[in-house]
Amino acid sequence: MPYADKDEAKKQLGARWDPGRRKWYVDAAKVSREQAARWLPPSQ
Template sequence: MRFNLKVPFAEKDQAKKLGARWDAGRKIWYVEGKDDVSAFSTWSPTPHDAATAVPPKQQTQQSKTYVGSEYVEQPRVCDCPPWEECDKCRPLALSSRA
């Protein structure tokens, strides 16, 4: 059974010596296949940590953050890359709003 850990960067070598492994895809330390995980109890995540692991989809506009059901994706008016502003999309760009 897999047991995820919340290991601070400064303590990663300690956890690794005890047998913890790094999951690069999820960016989390874990222990797998150990019957006694009491040595890792100092790095046991709390239920609150799991709720903040994946931030909600959000969009910032005029100093207000829209999250969840309030999130509205703005329609594309041109074919320029999203990080650039052309004459067509400049009036709708978030960076030009004050």
């Protein structure tokens, strides 16, 4: 997800920063695809 959206993602999804991978992530077991749809790449 874009850095600019981090505060909203943290609040809504519980997103966390992974310093090893240098990426934001969410626990997929706790977040539905619909909740995270805004930050997911388009389906093919």
